Amino acid sequence: MSQTPDNWRKSSRSSNQTNCVEVGRVNDGAAVRDTKDRSAGYFTTTGQQWAAFIDAVKNQRFD
Incomplete structure (x- = not known):
């Protein structure tokens, strides 16, 4: 079932940067x-994929 994304937000660490992503x-x-x-x-x-991605970011697996 498809759903239109809502509640888009940008990281507070992005400040006034223009090269950012938003998550909805x-x-x-x-x-x-x-x-x-x-x-x-x-x-x-x-949800499972997103949780795995966030875990990888928090554990610095992309550095």
Whole structure:
């Protein structure tokens, strides 16, 4: 079942930067889009995929 993302938000660490992403809510997951080109669309993840991504970021697996 598809859902339009809502409650878009940008990280508070982004301040006034323009090269950021925003995260929105969809059913049991998240949607992600580029703040510089919102009209380009977004991609979605399941809740499990999003949780795994956040865990990887917190554990610095992308550094």
